[in-house]
Amino acid sequence: MSKRVIVNISKLxxxxxxxxxxxxxxxxxxHAALSELSTGKRGNINFSHIERIAEALNIKxxxxIIDLVEVED
Known part of the structure; x- marks a missing residue:
């Protein structure tokens, strides 16, 4: 098992x-970046995106926004 960071776009x-x-x-x-984050197709997470999402939705x-989950290797 390994760990993976996911972005909870759908939940948000x-x-x-x-x-x-x-x-x-x-x-x-x-929009394309958010879509890729929401489907897990984007491997890299841009911290400025996380900051902008937090700002836009007033998230403290x-x-x-993000979770750490275990995935099968």
Whole structure:
């Protein structure tokens, strides 16, 4: 087993009742980047994206945005 950081884009959009496109507009993060983060297709996480998402949604705890999960090797 290894660990992997995931970004909870789907949970965030549901919790805040907004679309991915709206989150993109609010956070000034490209829609494609958010989509890749939400599906796990993006291997790198840009901390400025995390900061902008937190700012846009007024999130105080980074654990709302990212999780550390165990995955099969």
């Amino acid at each position: 959009t549901q919790k805040h009742n907004i679309s991915l496109r709206e989150l993109s507009r609010l956070s000034d993060v490209r 705890d980074i654990k709302e």
